[in-house]
Structure formats: C-alpha cells, structure tokens
Amino acid sequence: xxxxxxxxxxxxxxxxxxxxxxxxxxxxxxxxxxxxxxxxxxxxxxxxxxxxxxxxxxxxxxxxxxxxxxxxxxxxxxxxxxxxxxxxxxxxxxxxxxxxxxxxxxxxxxxxxxxxxxxxxxxxxxxxxxxxxxxxxxxxxxxxxxxxxxxxxxxxxxxxxxxxxxxxxxxxxxxxxxxxxxxxxxxxxxxxxxxxxxxxxxxxxxxxxxxxxxxxxxxxxxxxxxxxxxxxxxxxxxxxxxxxxxxxxxxxxxxxxxxxxxxxxxxxxxxxxxxxxxxxxxxxxxxxxxxxxxxxxxxxxxxxxxxxxxxxxxxx
Amino acid sequence: xxxxxxxxxxxxxxxxxxxxxxxxxxxxxxxxxxxxxxxxxxxxxxxxxxxxxxxxxxxxxxxxxxxxxxxxxxxxxxxxxxxxxxxxxxxxxxxxxxxxxxxxxxxxxxxxxxxxxxxxxxxxxxxxxxxxxxxxxxxxxxxxxxxxxxxxxxxxxxxxxxxxxxxxxxxxxxxxxxxxxxxxxxxxxxxxxxxxxxxxxxxxxxxxxxxxxxxxxxxxxxxxxxxxxxxxxxxxxxxxxxxxxxxxxxxxxxxxxxxxxxxxxxxxxxxxxxxxxxxxxxxxxxxxxxxxxxxxxxxxxxxxxxxxxxxxxxxxxxxxxxxxxxxxxxxxxxxxxxxxxxxxxxxxxxxxxxxxxxxxxxxxxx
Numbered sequence: 282x283x284x285x286x287x288x289x290x291x292x293x294x295x296x297x298x299x300x301x302x303x304x305x306x307x308x309x310x311x312x313x314x315x316x317x318x319x320x321x322x323x324x325x326x327x328x329x330x331x332x333x334x335x336x337x338x339x340x341x342x343x344x345x346x347x348x349x350x351x352x353x354x355x356x357x358x359x360x361x362x363x364x365x366x367x368x369x370x371x372x373x374x375x376x377x378x379x380x381x382x383x384x385x386x387x388x389x390x391x392x393x394x395x396x397x398x399x400x401x402x403x404x405x406x407x408x409x410x411x412x413x414x415x416x417x418x419x420x421x422x423x424x425x426x427x428x429x430x431x432x433x434x435x436x437x438x439x440x441x442x443x444x445x446x447x448x449x450x451x452x453x454x455x456x457x458x459x460x461x462x463x464x465x466x467x468x469x470x471x472x473x474x475x476x477x478x479x480x481x482x483x484x485x486x487x488x489x490x491x492x493x494x495x496x497x498x499x500x501x502x503x504x505x506x507x508x509x510x511x512x513x514x515x516x517x518x519x520x521x522x523x524x525x526x527x528x529x530x531x532x533x534x535x536x537x538x539x540x541x542x543x544x545x546x547x548x549x550x551x552x553x554x555x556x557x558x559x560x561x562x563x564x565x566x567x568x569x570x571x572x573x574x575x576x577x578x579x580x581x582x583x584x585x586x587x588x589x590x591x592x593x594x595x596x597x
Numbered sequence: 598x599x600x601x602x603x604x605x606x607x608x609x610x611x612x613x614x615x616x617x618x619x620x621x622x623x624x625x626x627x628x629x630x631x632x633x634x635x636x637x638x639x640x641x642x643x644x645x646x647x648x649x650x651x652x653x654x655x656x657x658x659x660x661x662x663x664x665x666x667x668x669x670x671x672x673x674x675x676x677x678x679x680x681x682x683x684x685x686x687x688x689x690x691x692x693x694x695x696x697x698x699x700x701x702x703x704x705x706x707x708x709x710x711x712x713x714x715x716x717x718x719x720x721x722x723x724x725x726x727x728x729x730x731x732x733x734x735x736x737x738x739x740x741x742x743x744x745x746x747x748x749x750x751x752x753x754x755x756x757x758x759x760x761x762x763x764x765x766x767x768x769x770x771x772x773x774x775x776x777x778x779x780x781x782x783x784x785x786x787x788x789x790x791x792x793x794x795x796x797x798x799x800x801x802x803x804x805x806x807x808x809x810x811x812x813x814x815x816x817x818x819x820x821x822x823x824x825x826x827x828x829x830x831x832x833x834x835x836x837x838x839x840x841x842x843x844x845x846x847x848x849x850x851x852x853x854x855x856x857x858x859x860x861x862x863x864x865x866x867x868x869x870x871x872x873x874x875x876x877x878x879x880x881x882x883x884x885x886x887x888x889x890x891x892x893x894x895x896x897x898x899x900x901x902x903x904x905x906x907x908x909x910x911x912x913x914x915x916x917x918x919x920x921x922x923x924x925x926x927x928x929x930x931x932x933x934x935x936x937x938x939x940x941x942x943x944x945x946x947x948x949x950x951x952x953x954x955x956x957x958x959x960x961x962x963x
Contacts, residue, residue, distance in 0.1 A: 366652070369933060381652045382932050386808065387815050389932040391678045392643045395653040408808055410816035418677050515798050 327443055330436060331405065331424045340445035341399035345383060348404030351425045352377060353577030354437055355402065357453050360444035366396045368407075373571070373579070387411065394418060400443070426576070428496045430503055430584065433576045434458055457581045461503070464588045467595045468505025476591055478506035479530035479559070482570065484543060487519035497573060500580075504588040505595075506532065526553055532591055533559040538570035566590050620906045623899075627913040631691070634917050638687050638924040639664070643931045644678060651932070686817045689881070690923040691916035692825045693814070694888055696878040698896075698915020699833045700871035701889030702908055706843040707867045708774050715875040715889035718781045718868060722788040723758025724879045725810055727751035729795045732806045745820070747809065748880035755876035758784060763868060772864045812883035812938045814923050821881040828877035833912050835870045839863060840904035847902065887941040888915055891949045898956040918945070 326336045345366035346352040352371035355361055361376060366383045383392045388411045393401070401422040403412060412422045423443060425436045434454045441450020467473070478501045483489040491497025491508065495516040501508040509528040510520055535543040545565045554560050568590075572583040589596040641647045646657045655663075655675060663675035664684075700715035708717065716722075727750035762784045766777035796806055809816075836843075842863050845853040850860040875889070896911040919937070922944060926937040 384932045384934065387813065387934045389643050389934070390682045390815075392652060392932050394674045394677050394682070395644050397672075397674060408815060410818075414681065414818065418674075418681065 325442075327423065327439060329423045329425065329439070330427045330432070333424065335421050335423050337400065337421065337443070341443070343396065343398040343400075344444070345393055345396055345398040345401045345420075346371060346403075347383065347388060347401060347407050348425075349373065349571070350404055350575045350577040351402040351440070353575060353579060354425065354440045355444065357578040358437065358441050358444065358446045358450040360440070360446045360449075363444060365398060366393060388415075390414060393420070402440070402443075428576055429499050430461060430580065433578075433580050436576065437578065453578055457578065460581045461584060464584055465503055468503065468588050468592055473505055473592065473595070475505060475507045476531035477509050477528060478532045478534065478591060479509050479525055479528070480534045480536075480573070481543065482536045482573070483541075484547070488522060488525065489517060489519055492516050492518040496576065500573070500584055500587055501591075504584055504591050506587075506591040522551070522553065526557060529558055531558045531562075531564060533557075533565045534568050534587070534590065535565070536570035536573055537567040541570060543567070564590075616903075620900075623906065624909055624913070627910060627917070631913055631917050631920075634920045635687050635691060638690075638920050639679065639683050641924045641928060642678070642683055643927075648928060649931055681819075682817075685819050685822050686814050686923070687920060689817045689822050689825060690814050690919045692822065692829050693878040693882050693885065694892075694915035694917070694919025695833065695912045696825065696829045696874040696915075697885065697889035698892040698918070699829070699836055699908065699912040700875045701915075702893040702896075702904070702911045703836045703843070703867045703871045704889075705893050706846055706904065707864050708778060709847065710774070710778065711894065712890075713778075715871055716785075716884065716886075717778065718872065719758040719762045719785045719788065720755045720872060720875045720879060721884040722785040722792065724751040724755035724876060724884070725792045725806075726758070726788050727754030727880075728809045728883075729792050729799075729806050730754070732809075733795060733799050748821070748824075751809075752876045752880040755879060756872060758788060759868065759872040759876075763865075770861075772861060772868075774864070809883045811936045812885040813926075813934070813936055814882055814919075815934060816881065825877050825881060828874050832870045832874035833908070836867065837905075837908045839866065840908045843867070843904040843908075844902075884938070885919070885941060886938050887945050888919055891945045892918055895949055895952055898952045 324336065324338055326334050328334055342363060343365045344355065344360070344363045346355055346364050347366075347368040349368070349371045352364065352367050353373055355364055356374050356376070361374075364377075364380055366381045367377055368388075369382050369385045371377050371380075381392070381396060383389050383396070386406055387408050390411055393415060398420055401412065401415060401420055403422050403424055405424055405426040416422060425440065427433060427436050434457060437450050437454045437457070438447075441447045441454075444450075480491055480497050480501065481488055482491070482497075490510045490513075491501075492510050492513040492515050498508045498511060502511075509525065509530050510518060513520065533548055535541070535545075535547065537543070544567070545563075548554055548557075548560055548565050559565055568583070568586060572579055572586070585596075637647070640657070640660060643649060643651060644653050645655045646660050653672075655671075655678070659669075659671040659675060660679070662669045663671055664679050667676050697715050701713070704713040704715055704717055705711065707713070728747055731747040731750040762777065762781045763772070765784065766772065766780035768776060799806065842853070842858045845856045845858045846860060846863060848856075853860050853863075878885075892915045893907070893911045896914050897907055900906045900910050919941070922940040923937050925940050925944070926935045929935050929940075
C-alpha cells in the first residue's frame with residue numbers, strides 16, 4: 282500500500298479519505314447532518330452513537346424501541362405516543378406495559394414487520410443481524426448507547442431531532458445538565474474528600490463490579506467517590522474477595538431488583554469482611570439496578586442518590 | 598453385505614429385494630414427513646396462522662396467498678414475513694439439521710465411537726475463535742457487511758482448527774482415530790480457553806459473541822441458505838457415495854482393507870467433508886448441540902447400521918428434527934425465543950432414551 286501511495290494512485294487517496302472521514306464521523310457520533318433547527322426537514326441524516334449515518338424520509342410516526350433506555354428517553358421527551366412496539370425489558374414508565382412486545386435481545390422479526398414502523402431505536406445489545414435484515418426491509422435502526430453522563434445528554438438531544446421533539450428534548454437535557462452540575466459543584470469541589478466506593482451488581486460465581494470505561498465507574502467519579510475497581514483490566518471485571526478487603530472501601534453499594542440476591546447482611550456475613558470500613562461503619566446501601574444501568578433520563582436520579590450516599594454531609 | 602441384513606433370508610436375491618423395498622419405503626416416508634414438517638412450520642409464527650396472532654393475525658387463506666401470489670388484498674408485508682423471515686429460516690433449519698446429522702453419522706463411522714459428533718475434531722471451538730476475532734476487532738459491527746464477516750471468519754478458523762487437529766493426530770501419515778480423538782479434545786480445550794480469555798476482556802462487545810455461541814437460527818438470510826445448501830448437497834452426496842466403504846470400515850480397518858477399501862483415504866475424505874459441512878452450518882447458526890450426536894443413533898436404532906440407508910435417513914431426520922425444534926423455540930415463549938440448543942437437548946434426550954430402552958443397545962453397532 283505504501284508503494285502504491287507514493288505512485289500517487291488516486292484510488293488509494295480516495296479510499297484513505299473515505300476512511301478518515303468515516304473515522305471523523307464516528308468520533309463525532311451523535312451529531313446531526315443536514316437537519317435544520319426546527320427539526321422538521323423532509324428527509325434528513327443523523328449520526329448515531331455508533332457513528333452510523335442513518336437517513337430518514339421524515340419524522341418517524343411509528344417507532345419500535347427495543348431497549349429500556351431508549352424507551353425511557355422517548356417517553357421523557359414526549360415522543361412516547363409514537364412508540365408502537367417495545368422489547369420485553371422496557372418497563373418504565375408504566376404506560377409501556379400496554380405496548381406490543383417484540384422480543385428481547387433476539388427480536389421477533391415478524392412481529393416488528395407487522396407493526397410497520399418507520400424506525401427502530403435500539404441499544405447495542407440487540408442482535409445486529411436481525412436489525413440489518415429489517416433495515417433491508419426499509420425499517421432503519423438508530424443505536425442509542427452512550428455510556429457516560431455527557432453522552433446521555435447528547436443521546437437525548439439526538440432523540441429529540443429524530444422524533445421532531447427538539448425543544449422538549451433540549452429542555453430535558455438542559456434540566457439534567459443543571460442537576461448534574463449542581464451535584465458536581467458540590468462533589469468535585471477542591472476541599473471535598475473522595476471516599477472509596479465498591480459497587481457490586483452480582484455475586485454469581487465471583488464478585489462483579491464496574492471497571493474503567495463503564496457507566497458505574499463514571500457515576501462514582503462524578504458523585505465524588507473513588508471507584509476501587511478503577512484500575513482493573515476490563516469494563517465489567519470479576520474481582521477477588523481479598524482485593525476488596527485490601528482496598529478497604531468506605532462505602533459499599535449493591536444493586537437491588539428482581540434478580541438480586543444481595544442485601545446488607547451479605548456483606549456482614551462474608552468471611553474476612555468484618556474489618557472493612559464500610560462494614561464496621563455500616564455504610565452499605567442498596568440501589569435499584571435499573572437506575573444504575575440505564576443510560577436514560579433517570580441517570581440523574583441515580584447520580585443524586587449515589588452522591589447523597591457518598592457525601593451525606595453535602596446533601597442534608 | 599449380507600451380514601448387515603436380517604440374516605434369516607432364504608436366498609440372497611430375495612433378501613436384497615426385501616432390503617431395497619424396506620429402504621425405499623423408509624426413505625420416501627421421511628421425504629414426505631420432511632415436506633409436511635417444512636410446510637407446517639412455515640405456518641407457525643407469532644403472527645399466525647398457527648400462533649398467538651399478535652399484533653396481527655394472518656389467516657390461512659392470506660398465508661397461502663402471500664406465499665404463492667405475493668401481493669393481494671392482504672398487507673404487503675405478509676410477503677416479507679413469509680419470504681424473508683420464515684421460509685429462509687425453515688430452509689436453513691432443515692439444511693443445518695441435515696448437515697449436522699450427516700456429518701455426525703460419518704464421524705461415528707470413522708471413529709467407531711458412539712460419542713463421536715460433528716464437533717469432535719474441533720469445529721465448534723475453531724468456529725468460536727473466528728467469531729470472537731471478528732467480534733472483537735469490530736469487523737462484525739460493520740453494517741450490511743459485518744454479518745457476512747463473522748461467518749466467514751468462523752468458517753475459516755473452523756477449517757484451520759480441523760487441519761491442525763488432523764496434522765497433530767496423524768502420526769507418520771497414518772490417521773490413528775484414538776490419537777485424532779485425543780488431539781481433537783486437547784486442541785478444542787486449548788482454543789476454548791483462548792476464546793474464554795478473549796471474551797472476558799471484550800467488555801461491551803461480549804454479547805455479539807455470546808449470541809453466536811448460544812446457537813440460533815434467527816440470524817438467517819438467503820445468502821446463508823445458499824451457502825449452506827451447496828455445502829450440504831455436496832457433503833451429503835459424497836458421504837452417501839462412500840456409504841459402502843463406511844460399512845466396511847465398521848468391521849475394522851484391516852477387514853476394510855481386505856475388502857478393497859483404503860481406510861486412510863476414506864477417513865481423510867470423511868473428515869474433510871464433515872468438517873466443511875459442519876463449519877458452513879456452524880458459521881451461520883453458532884453451535885447447535887445434540888443433533889449431530891443423537892440423530893444418527895436414533896436412526897440407526899430404527900433402520901439399522903447399513904450406511905446406504907443410514908446416511909440418507911439420518912440426513913433427512915436431522916432436517917426434520919431441527920425444523921420442529923426451531924418451530925418450538927420460536928413459539929414456546931413468544932414473542933421471545935428460547936435458544937434452539939435447549940430444545941434439541943430437552944426433546945432429543947428423553948426421546949433417545951425411549952428408543953434406547955425399546956430397541957435396546959443390540960440395534961446399535963459401534
């Protein structure tokens with residue numbers, strides 16, 4: 282390739298340019314191309330959280346949402362009435378219960394086709410082969426799956442453009458932004474301590490926590506804590522019991538939900554954990570697993586709760 | 598081949614005619630059952646005609662219309678539902694079932710071991726490695742192309758693994774089945790560990806691989822159907838052509854040699870054919886267990902160990918079995934899907950045990 286480029290092959294130049302441009306678009310994921318401010322263009326292109334360009338013929342009237350977070354986002358920005366189908370895991374807000382279900386990570390393709398949607402919004406856990414098949418049937422999909430606080434705001438604004446609910450989406454995002462900065466102004470102030478936090482979301486065959494680059498890690502940092510697993514090797518690492526004992530977290534947060542087996546006594550009873558600060562001071566708290574894992578509008582609630590747990594002195 | 602018939606014959610000629618008639622009846626019966634199964638399972642789905650009918654109910658009349666005429670007084674998407682979702686899926690299910698059962702039959706004959714299955718020489722772990730590489734390098738994430746890259750990687754690594762196992766297991770140019778068996782297990786365990794390590798570090802990307810590894814027919818496309826069709830067609834014909842030689846091999850390699858069969862080239866041919874068939878199937882659907890192990894045994898219990906009947910009968914039965922298990926997987930917890938591997942084991946296990954009790958191990962020849 283190097284030799285060809287020196288010869289100045291125009292093909293290579295174009296290919297290189299295309300790759301660079303694609304990379305730039307991917308990097309700036311979430312930005313909108315060719316849509317005007319009112320969000321009512323006839324045919325427009327959006328770049329989703331995976332850097333994919335999706336061209337829509339107009340504002341979609343019928344939307345199928347196949348992940349809980351996009352469902353929550355669409356309802357929060359007032360586009361819930363356009364949702365004609367949801368995945369089995371979407372359970373918030375309560376109105377979702379009456380919407381047709383179309384499967385889980387594996388979609389029921391024929392049920393989706395029968396709903397005749399204009400657009401599918403999805404997270405990144407859904408079977409991509411099936412989504413691509415639906416795209417060839419004229420039903421495009423947009424992936425909304427950014428996993429940082431900043432990213433969620435961007436995703437909400439993007440959802441506003443896609444659904445034509447630009448002002449509501451901006452309102453929701455602005456409101457979240459001010460609540461986030463209100464928290465961060467307190468938690469990230471120079472004179473505030475940064476207690477060590479351990480979040481456990483499962484104890485099945487090991488202790489599972491949030492590692493670097495994950496949602497939980499970002500939330501702990503913004504809430505003014507230090508994630509004890511921040512320097513581990515993967516996004517969702519399994520850590521050893523002695524690692525947690527050695528790190529001596531000041532606060533333990535476990536997730537609660539229909540599948541959770543965790544409770545406060547789990548940690549008091551765990552062998553060798555008696556002298557961990559969080560256990561001796563009984564700073565062990567449960568938190569709704571859905572709040573902690575869904576990159577939707579409720580993530581601010583999660584941040585506020587987490588900040589109040591970590592810094593009760595700042596949030597009386 | 599008189600040894601392989603009832604042995605109660607008055608003359609070899611009458612005996613042969615009876616065998617031919619029996620074979621003809623059982624095979625044509627299976628073809629009819631296959632056709633009926635395929636047709637009925639195309640009618641099964643969330644939208645009906647056989648199914649819960651949500652969010653829409655398709656009547657039998659509209660279903661026939663959409664399948665045979667395309668557009669009519671029914672919504673246009675009925676055409677998509679049948680021709681792009683259900684029919685390719687049922688056809689792919691049949692082809693994959695056929696591939697696994699046919700390859701399983703060949704492997705059990707070559708290894709002369711009842712535990713042999715299509716994955717015995719490392720196809721499944723090799724294919725997983727390719728799927729993981731495609732998933733982690735992000736290549737599989739490319740829209741419209743990614744879904745072809747993953748199967749392509751899986752297919753290539755599956756074949757490479759089989760060749761690695763073959764060369765490690767073949768000592769001095771001779772294929773000793775026991776050495777091959779053990780090298781297959783060792784290589785599969787090693788690659789399995791590599792795959793697990795890669796998945797552990799894969800973060801958000803793990804789900805792509807996990808989907809694939811669970812084994813499902815939901816990732817269907819006509820391209821997949823065409824690729825698997827040619828692999829199965831060629832593979833099944835080759836195995837059938839060698840079915841006499843496989844019969845001879847059952848008596849032992851020395852006897853086979855004395856009967857004019859070259860056991861070395863036979864084993865190599867069967868390994869290649871089975872590996873290609875299985876890799877093509879696995880690449881598109883992930884590892885669907887149990888079919889390739891149990892179907893050959895089930896069919897052998899009923900029709901006997903003569904490969905001239907066993908190979909086509911097992912191939913057809915594998916197709917029928919996977920069509921029905923997939924139909925169940927699509928419907929039991931509709932609108933969700935239960936992975937088909939769970940159903941193959943749930944239905945296949947007890948049925949196999951029933952056959953084993955009824956016909957006894959005497960019908961088995963291994």
